[in-house]
Amino acid sequence: MRLPRIFRTTPFRLTLLFLALFASAASAFLAYIYVATAGEARRRTDMEITREMHSLVAAYDRAGTDALNQSLIERAASERPFLYLLMNKDQKPISGSIQESPVEKFNGPIQWTSFQVTDQDSQGHTVKHPARGLQERLSGGQILFVGADVGADEAYVNKIVRALEGAGALVIVLGLAFGALFSRNVTRSMVGLTEVVDAVRNGDLGARAKVRGTRDEFDELASGVNEMLDRLERSMAGHRHAGDAIAHDLRSPLTRLRARLEAAYLDVEAGRGDPTQALAQALEDTDGVLKTFGAVLSIARLQAAGAAPDPVLFDPAELAADISELYEPLCEEKGIDFAAEFSKDLQVRGNREFLAQALANILDNAVKYTPKGGAIMLRVRRRSSGEIEFSVTDTGPGVPDDDRDRVVERFVRLENSRNQPGAGLGLSLVAAVAEAHRGRLELAEGPGKVGELGPGLRVALVLPRPA
Amino acid sequence: MRILIVEDDREAADAMERGLTEAGNSCARAADGEEGLAAARDGEFDVMIVDRMMPKMNGVQLIETLRREGDQTPVLFLSALGEVGDRVAGLQAGGDDYLVKPYAFAELIARVEALARRRETGSVQTLLRVGELEMDLIGRTVSRQGKEIDLQPREFQLLEFMMRHAGQSVTRTMLLEKVWEYHFDPQTNVIDVHISRLRSKIDKGFDRPMLQTVRGAGYRLDA
Numbered sequence: 001m002r003l004p005r006i007f008r009t010t011p012f013r014l015t016l017l018f019l020a021l022f023a024s025a026a027s028a029f030l031a032y033i034y035v036a037t038a039g040e041a042r043r044r045t046d047m048e049i050t051r052e053m054h055s056l057v058a059a060y061d062r063a064g065t066d067a068l069n070q071s072l073i074e075r076a077a078s079e080r081p082f083l084y085l086l087m088n089k090d091q092k093p094i095s096g097s098i099q100e101s102p103v104e105k106f107n108g109p110i111q112w113t114s115f116q117v118t119d120q121d122s123q124g125h126t127v128k129h130p131a132r133g134l135q136e137r138l139s140g141g142q143i144l145f146v147g148a149d150v151g152a153d154e155a156y157v158n159k160i161v162r163a164l165e166g167a168g169a170l171v172i173v174l175g176l177a178f179g180a181l182f183s184r185n186v187t188r189s190m191v192g193l194t195e196v197v198d199a200v201r202n203g204d205l206g207a208r209a210k211v212r213g214t215r216d217e218f219d220e221l222a223s224g225v226n227e228m229l230d231r232l233e234r235s236m237a238g239h240r241h242a243g244d245a246i247a248h249d250l251r252s253p254l255t256r257l258r259a260r261l262e263a264a265y266l267d268v269e270a271g272r273g274d275p276t277q278a279l280a281q282a283l284e285d286t287d288g289v290l291k292t293f294g295a296v297l298s299i300a301r302l303q304a305a306g307a308a309p310d311p312v313l314f315d316p317a318e319l320a321a322d323i324s325e326l327y328e329p330l331c332e333e334k335g336i337d338f339a340a341e342f343s344k345d346l347q348v349r350g351n352r353e354f355l356a357q358a359l360a361n362i363l364d365n366a367v368k369y370t371p372k373g374g375a376i377m378l379r380v381r382r383r384s385s386g387e388i389e390f391s392v393t394d395t396g397p398g399v400p401d402d403d404r405d406r407v408v409e410r411f412v413r414l415e416n417s418r419n420q421p422g423a424g425l426g427l428s429l430v431a432a433v434a435e436a437h438r439g440r441l442e443l444a445e446g447p448g449k450v451g452e453l454g455p456g457l458r459v460a461l462v463l464p465r466p467a
Numbered sequence: 468m469r470i471l472i473v474e475d476d477r478e479a480a481d482a483m484e485r486g487l488t489e490a491g492n493s494c495a496r497a498a499d500g501e502e503g504l505a506a507a508r509d510g511e512f513d514v515m516i517v518d519r520m521m522p523k524m525n526g527v528q529l530i531e532t533l534r535r536e537g538d539q540t541p542v543l544f545l546s547a548l549g550e551v552g553d554r555v556a557g558l559q560a561g562g563d564d565y566l567v568k569p570y571a572f573a574e575l576i577a578r579v580e581a582l583a584r585r586r587e588t589g590s591v592q593t594l595l596r597v598g599e600l601e602m603d604l605i606g607r608t609v610s611r612q613g614k615e616i617d618l619q620p621r622e623f624q625l626l627e628f629m630m631r632h633a634g635q636s637v638t639r640t641m642l643l644e645k646v647w648e649y650h651f652d653p654q655t656n657v658i659d660v661h662i663s664r665l666r667s668k669i670d671k672g673f674d675r676p677m678l679q680t681v682r683g684a685g686y687r688l689d690a
Contacts, residue, residue, distance in 0.1 A: 280682055280683060283571075283573075283682075283683040284683065286571065287571055287683075290569055290570070290571060290652075291652050293569060294567070294651075294652050295652070298651075310555075322647070325621060326647060326649075326657055326661075327657060329660040329661055329664055330656055330657050330660045332660075333660050333663075353649070353650055353651070356649055356651070357649070357651040360649070360651065360654070360657075364654045364657075367656075
């Protein structure tokens, strides 16, 4: 038989386990209380009986049977809570407040017994009370019994026991109820996640778990799962788009190349003209194709690896200085003012080669879009968050505010090559490099509009603080 | 030059052989690593072009074996892989240069020539001379027709590389790799601008330009 779902959950089982543990602990505790309470009451009664017996025996030893008898009569008449019976050697009652001894077979000098005493309650009904008694043989051979009604004590103890039983039952009922509630709550949190897992298993990569904002471990798990799915989806999308992008990026230049070669071939065949120019162009086209191919390959490899290969710890300023040295002449030739500013004593962990290429690509991009008379600034600094930022600011046309996120996303998805002819795969590779280093690519506005220039673009490659 | 081509892709090997033969070299071919090992042991070659991934014995194993046997023939690895780690592994195995497929043929020729040349100039030189151009590697000075030319450190390195490969085409990728030690495809302009700066220093004011642009390939320093 399958139990309802709510009873099959881990939380419910855990609750049962805790309940069992708690019940055992509680039982032990209750048993102790019982023993302590009931035992204590009995010890006190026994002590009082013993004391009474001693005082009576002392009276007998001092003044003999008559004095004892007298004393018994006096005591029975008083409000003392004791039961007395004086018997002769053969256990025949002589005097006392009860008819006969509850001790059936008396053979010791001293014997304790528990028995029932009959009494009448306020309504005149006959009731029986539990009682304790001590029977002792006096030095003259007579036998003296002293007992006490312990009904009140027993009733008290019973009341406690009943209370304890009730409490136990309440604990179990409440425990089960809380368990069910707890189970339902946790189950509700888990159901969302389970549904997401099911959806993803069935191919819906867009499914996301609900983060309820309670900041508990389920929320953490949910946002962890969501983040994982985001990455996965991006990476899958990247792969999906990569194929399209490669096809597109290579198709146009290859078509051009084929047309050129065909034209050259026809020219040669017809015996007219010199095909050298066309062939040289074809070579240049081929180089372009190879370059695109190389970029796509690098991106694909980075995305497939998921992490930058061979990471080392190094000074980002050194790398930036190297790249500056490579690009400074290019800027100068284009009439662009190049400036560099590097913070000292920084460290990043990463693949130097890929990071160098990423920086080079950002600078390529800046040089391409910055007009003569503009400026480019390369900076390396540590953000207050501890992240290391390489940034290139130019005074080109920039990217409109609303488009920036979309543009970055497009780079990440390798789509830009289609939508922005000429931009190539440069920033897509930067995005891939950033991702492989657990960093990111950020676009922001440059220095703003100054005359013909600007507003410019600020491209930042942000790397996490080295661990 | 005698060149051994060890490549399992027949068409690629055909194209290479044709191109290299037309450039005035004689070629021998092997279609897998074991064949390549036998061919290399038998013949004397100036350069070996070795594909990294081949049946029977891969390129890295082949070169490791040859190097253990004391064969110092310069080796150019060809690979469809281009990871930094692959290149490092190829060079550690004893390869001298590494070219990632697909490549421009000019790139292949330039690298093969550079490797063959390096062997010839194996001894340690302190003075490089190409025509009127002189480079003192110890004093770090350069002069043409006895007139001293002031170069920045990087320009000096660039010129040193060009002088060591005088008369050969060197590609932009080679320059970026050997002079700057970057292994990515250069934005064409970046290297061009450095070359044109260098050119303005060594050719300006002289009757004949030495630093030539080779269409579709790169640059060449002529004596």
